[in-house]
Amino acid sequence: MIENAKVAVVGVGNNTSALVQGINFYRSTGSLVGIHQPQLNGLGVENIDFVVAFALSEGKVGKDLHQAIFAPPNNFPRLDAELPPSGVVVRDGLTDSTGIRRVAEALEGAEVLLYSAPSGRPDIARAYAEAALLAGVAFVNTTADPIARDFSLLKRFEEAGLPLIGDDLASQFGSSVVHKTLLRLLEERGLTLVSSYQVNLGGTEDFRNLAENPASKKQSKMNALGSEKVQLAPLGYLPHLKSQKIAHLNIEAQGWAETAVSLDIRLQVHDPSGAAGVNIDLIRVAATALRSGRGGYPAEAAAHLKSPPGTSA
Amino acid sequence: MIENAKVAVVGVGNNTSALVQGINFYRSTGSLVGIHQPQLNGLGVENIDFVVAFALSEGKVGKDLHQAIFAPPNNFPRLDAELPPSGVVVRDGLTDSTGIRRVAEALEGAEVLLYSAPSGRPDIARAYAEAALLAGVAFVNTTADPIARDFSLLKRFEEAGLPLIGDDLASQFGSSVVHKTLLRLLEERGLTLVSSYQVNLGGTEDFRNLAENPASKKQSKMNALGSEKVQLAPLGYLPHLKSQKIAHLNIEAQGWAETAVSLDIRLQVHDPSGAAGVNIDLIRVAATALRSGRGGYPAEAAAHLKSPPGTSA
Amino acid sequence: MIENAKVAVVGVGNNTSALVQGINFYRSTGSLVGIHQPQLNGLGVENIDFVVAFALSEGKVGKDLHQAIFAPPNNFPRLDAELPPSGVVVRDGLTDSTGIRRVAEALEGAEVLLYSAPSGRPDIARAYAEAALLAGVAFVNTTADPIARDFSLLKRFEEAGLPLIGDDLASQFGSSVVHKTLLRLLEERGLTLVSSYQVNLGGTEDFRNLAENPASKKQSKMNALGSEKVQLAPLGYLPHLKSQKIAHLNIEAQGWAETAVSLDIRLQVHDPSGAAGVNIDLIRVAATALRSGRGGYPAEAAAHLKSPPGTSA
Amino acid sequence: MIENAKVAVVGVGNNTSALVQGINFYRSTGSLVGIHQPQLNGLGVENIDFVVAFALSEGKVGKDLHQAIFAPPNNFPRLDAELPPSGVVVRDGLTDSTGIRRVAEALEGAEVLLYSAPSGRPDIARAYAEAALLAGVAFVNTTADPIARDFSLLKRFEEAGLPLIGDDLASQFGSSVVHKTLLRLLEERGLTLVSSYQVNLGGTEDFRNLAENPASKKQSKMNALGSEKVQLAPLGYLPHLKSQKIAHLNIEAQGWAETAVSLDIRLQVHDPSGAAGVNIDLIRVAATALRSGRGGYPAEAAAHLKSPPGTSA
Structure with missing residues (x-):
């Protein structure tokens, strides 16, 4: 029992x-x-x-x-x-x-x-x-x-x-884990990262707090992503999203003979x-x-x- | 030597x-x-x-x-x-x-x-x-x-x-590997796949051949993706893309308490x-x-x- | 009365x-x-x-x-x-x-x-x-x-x-009207269209018919878009979408001094x-x-x- | 002469x-x-x-x-x-x-x-x-x-x-004019706007200034968009973008019988x-x-x- x-x-x-x-x-x-x-x-x-x-x-x-x-x-x-x-x-x-x-x-x-x-x-x-x-x-x-x-x-x-x-x-499935997974995939396949960004938008009270006091969260994100080529845009508190979070990720890389590879991702989840x-x-x-x-x-x-x-x- | x-x-x-x-x-x-x-x-x-x-x-x-x-x-x-x-x-x-x-x-x-x-x-x-x-x-x-x-x-x-x-x-970094990686991530994190699609657009002669004779390639893609919930749209031969390939991927899933998770990806690579x-x-x-x-x-x-x-x- | x-x-x-x-x-x-x-x-x-x-x-x-x-x-x-x-x-x-x-x-x-x-x-x-x-x-x-x-x-x-x-x-609000509106905006603002594509995905029986017999529909789309620089990818019949239609549009143009302008659009509607x-x-x-x-x-x-x-x- | x-x-x-x-x-x-x-x-x-x-x-x-x-x-x-x-x-x-x-x-x-x-x-x-x-x-x-x-x-x-x-x-072709045009199109076609957002990312010095002192710019944007249902996320200063600007726009609306219509746009331009x-x-x-x-x-x-x-x- x-x-x-x-x-x-x-x-x-x-x-x-x-x-x-x-x-x-x-x-x-x-x-x-x-x-x-x-x-x-x-x-x-x-x-x-x-x-x-x-x-x-x-x-x-x-x-x-x-x-x-x-x-x-x-x-x-x-x-x-x-x-x-x-x-x-x-x-x-x-x-x-x-x-x-x-x-x-x-x-x-x-x-x-x-x-x-x-x-x-x-x-x-x-x-x-x-x-x-x-x-x-x-x-x-x-x-x-x-x-x-x-x-x-x-x-x-x-x-x-x-x-x-x-x-x-x-998060069980949030922007950090998706971003990290794709960056690791790039690396595994031998591509060279050029630049990357991540924008997070949300409408919860927690999001509003983070948007107003970004410092501790940003360090924590950086711990998760672990590359200085990845830039975080400021959090966007958009009340109408309510408990949904939307993330826009971009990854620019170079593959064979330095030709360009681009990835754009839009992720939508319920943060809670x-x-x-x-x-x-x-x-x-x-x-x-x-x-x-x-x-x-x-x-x-x-x-x-x-x-x-x-x-x- | x-x-x-x-x-x-x-x-x-x-x-x-x-x-x-x-x-x-x-x-x-x-x-x-x-x-x-x-x-x-x-x-x-x-x-x-x-x-x-x-x-x-x-x-x-x-x-x-x-x-x-x-x-x-x-x-x-x-x-x-x-x-x-x-x-x-x-x-x-x-x-x-x-x-x-x-x-x-x-x-x-x-x-x-x-x-x-x-x-x-x-x-x-x-x-x-x-x-x-x-x-x-x-x-x-x-x-x-x-x-x-x-x-x-x-x-x-x-x-x-x-x-x-x-x-x-x-491909070193193509739509199949990105798609497969994200589907595997979903599974690892315990999300449940609802549906997914992949559209591939390209402008090479090889692409034209595949667009006109899709069967063998499609089986091969299916071998790579390995889920019947993933649907492949017909290949689009768009000559102006030349040797670039553009893929649109979508993944719809459910997380905690069956709430929705959506991922949309646009990938641009030089196929060759x-x-x-x-x-x-x-x-x-x-x-x-x-x-x-x-x-x-x-x-x-x-x-x-x-x-x-x-x-x- | x-x-x-x-x-x-x-x-x-x-x-x-x-x-x-x-x-x-x-x-x-x-x-x-x-x-x-x-x-x-x-x-x-x-x-x-x-x-x-x-x-x-x-x-x-x-x-x-x-x-x-x-x-x-x-x-x-x-x-x-x-x-x-x-x-x-x-x-x-x-x-x-x-x-x-x-x-x-x-x-x-x-x-x-x-x-x-x-x-x-x-x-x-x-x-x-x-x-x-x-x-x-x-x-x-x-x-x-x-x-x-x-x-x-x-x-x-x-x-x-x-x-x-x-x-x-x-359609009241479909891919044709959005595409046409953005192409006209480009023109009004003096940009020069380089290339454009449109992919349509849907899951209705009507969509299946069109995907299998694309000719008459394609001519009709062309009547609506009116530029040979706009390429239509083949319709994708994806049953899981049911009555939803998803369109991916891309517009590549050149502005001042021939610098690049890119627009990517994802449109989701209920076709009926x-x-x-x-x-x-x-x-x-x-x-x-x-x-x-x-x-x-x-x-x-x-x-x-x-x-x-x-x-x- | x-x-x-x-x-x-x-x-x-x-x-x-x-x-x-x-x-x-x-x-x-x-x-x-x-x-x-x-x-x-x-x-x-x-x-x-x-x-x-x-x-x-x-x-x-x-x-x-x-x-x-x-x-x-x-x-x-x-x-x-x-x-x-x-x-x-x-x-x-x-x-x-x-x-x-x-x-x-x-x-x-x-x-x-x-x-x-x-x-x-x-x-x-x-x-x-x-x-x-x-x-x-x-x-x-x-x-x-x-x-x-x-x-x-x-x-x-x-x-x-x-x-x-x-x-x-x-701008000759920037996020404001694209956003405004699509919002007007919605209205013309009889759809009802539910919500909308705009995120702007850039890497110029001008962008850095605006990101740090957003007030006057924001009022000006609002003058341009003219709807309180449109929310602006904070500007993101991402140095690696240099003189490029990337905007992510989203529009959620309702059409016939209140069914959902979604538009997601990514715009990339050289701001100067x-x-x-x-x-x-x-x-x-x-x-x-x-x-x-x-x-x-x-x-x-x-x-x-x-x-x-x-x-x-």
Whole structure:
């Protein structure tokens, strides 16, 4: 008999909406479409229970989780599946480093804390990580804030026998992985890269934050693409796109006898779906690592993150 | 001291133009741009000498090879490098299965016969293969005609200690490899393919032939893409494109919770460059296999062909 | 008090499905989205009644029109609006030039005969036109078959005081009009066209017919684009696209000091919607011209057809 | 016998390079490719003489104009035409509003002052306009700074019998005109716009300035596109593009029965060529208006500017 993973989540934004709705969708339809790993260390996609949730905005705190995920500015679409109340009431989250103890108490019974708030507040991210340490809960940092890249923090999780995963979620299928794959293909086939660019457009609140504070994200993208010939245009926040992301990629190269090769790509995805499709795996990795007493960084998580330990902060 | 590979070529079309001009280009500039393997089994890109050439059209037969490669309908551009006469006068090629002995005699001194004529005349391809067998020369079939896929023929090459490579050259960087790579990426990331298409447009004589006789090529493409959800639009022969090829690819998939993922790609390459970039490797594989007495199919060639032995004819 | 136009239709394919469903959609929702002319000579979009319908396939003849429009191979989507039975039972259509009298009798009470069968059977098209003449009904030919371009036929409609409209419907918003508009813009701005291509991909039965018998359609496209520098790639019949059409257009030009200008366009539309959006206007033009006794070619129709009278057959 | 127009230019950037080189190119080749109006009020493209030039950077001031146009950060390519010294030595330009008299004296003999400096310094633009007024010379403002939109200034030019043209050059063929044309086409055909975006990428110094100070340019673009449903992504300064500009446009609309219509466009141009192709007309309009004593705003110029008099500043 499988025991469901017990998950606490910080941030009730689009990514949480996609994750929560998707788990319910797969549970009720039995569909396997779009699933990376139907079983991961014995846990299915449907074997996830949310037990605690934290948010900050008035429209979410105090609401049932299944209601809060539709509060503005969330704009991930409502999936076509019935969604009964969850029984989890969204709690008030941290706004600074005080309150760690309160959070730790709320985490009782949870196995994994999924940190899915907006990037750009490393102090808050770290406060939740401290609460997880205190409560004996695994921590998954999906933001670009450096948590798993902080070696002293990683060491403390390791010593406590607690898994720590991060930083900066690589989408299940986003512009970085497509770009990287095509650049690697070029190289494998012996072509010489001349130039390349990537433009990302999106309409979520997370996107707006990144567009206004591009620095940490850009470094993280660079970690993922790894070539100075690849240029990133500024993020474009276009509200009408809602939770869709559109990326325009261009690659100019030279092949045999220096003749030109051009590739233009347009990619359209639902950003929160790409996050949920990876979070579902990270949660299961974290939960099963915790259960088997493996603290620190689980190697199998690294492929899903843009800035794992050892990359530039 | 390196001994240059001695190559005979059948077909003085665009692919031969790109190969001949490119070798001269790299020799005179020292550039390494667009080269897959600068050294392959000890042979550099510049270590290729053309010693015999066969063609059919009046405008090519009897001309110096370095002049014949610019005769219409060839339309690969003239590269920016001086090209002195080669000393090789283009000979009259076969139009049916008679004349094998004549060809075999002309092959004396050659190590590799590169069969680079238009696809669609398997009888002629086979006649040249017989001539290679007779002359003790390795054979490289770049066309979609089934030669290396013919097991009895492959066995005879093997027994004679002669390498046989084919069929249907995979371009160094063409629509098939890009398409295949992205489809594989989808699968690796757990997305579910919904539909996909590929449109190829080009302006070479070879393209015109394929557009008018699509069957054998289409099977070969299907061997390369390997999914029934991928649809090929008819080839478009657009003369103004000359030796450029443009491909439009589309991929529709579903990710987490069945949300949509779309990829649109436009690829622009010089088709003959893509062929030359692979031929340069196949020639070196064939020459060095011959020198070391390895007959039959050299395993390292398979990755460069769309329909290697064992795939459908 | 507006009297609804009474329409007979030949062909119960996707275009008829889009037209019939769309009129019902606008009637029931009151929406004005996507409507070119809410009122045309006093008739609204909702002021159309279908009174007779002809088809050939077993799956359609004998069925109610509102049921027949969903029979395969039709693949235009079912719109989100309730569709009660129409009361019009689909009749058996013509398969050769006999039966004109039978059709004429069935047309009693109709004002407009919309000929919306597949292109490629000019004899059948002409037979229906003769029936319209006999019955005193206006005729709208949406196919590429030359009917309105036949001056003797046009003259007979004119003399009978009956409107005749055709040939070859220009989509409300299709690849031809987008291509033409951009080519004209180039010219207006003083750029010099170097080359251009257009690829059309679709999944309807009509598309399959055109892909297999491209000649008449191609001439009609050429009439619409009017430049020999524009090349049409062969139509690609891709069943999975269903009633969607995708067009890839490319325009290469030269501007100031002969520097390069490139335009690449991808257009995605529902082909039957593009047809219905024009048919709704042609029907209203035909009905009101008939009511006011204007026979022959109504000038206001010409803009909506690719091959109006006076262009090449 | 035609008397050449005598032109002074402020700013020796890429646009001036394209204009100066292009005039020389057309003069020496006799080509008419890419020319909007071979003759305009009797003046040909070759009937332009540069008589004075102002710049600020050390690498340009004191150099012959035909040498200065290649000084970095200029990156418009060197055209394939011989370019003998011009005899015009680039002078030191204004850095604030002082020096108007010095400029006016230098303008003696000139008929038109083409103000082609970077946007974003309205005080400097105005100082040159004052110098033109003082010297009795027509003024053409190609920047987004409000000069022709300043009614009191326009009135003074009008009273002095001097033409004043501006503001913000519409490219001969740029993203604004393509976008606007397609949006108008949608409307003409009765489709309903749902959403639209535009991303512009470029590598010139001018582009860098605009990317860093987007406000005035954005208002000007909005004047040109005129719909709140059209969203502009931030400009992307990608140095490797040099003087090329790439724009990605998307248009989502609804047609008949609210079915979806999508248009994706990729446009690639040399930005300075697009400017030169319009400047050549504005100079000729200004020169001939001056010669015939028509002061103020010449109506025929308005179509070439994004923010003519009467639009928002």
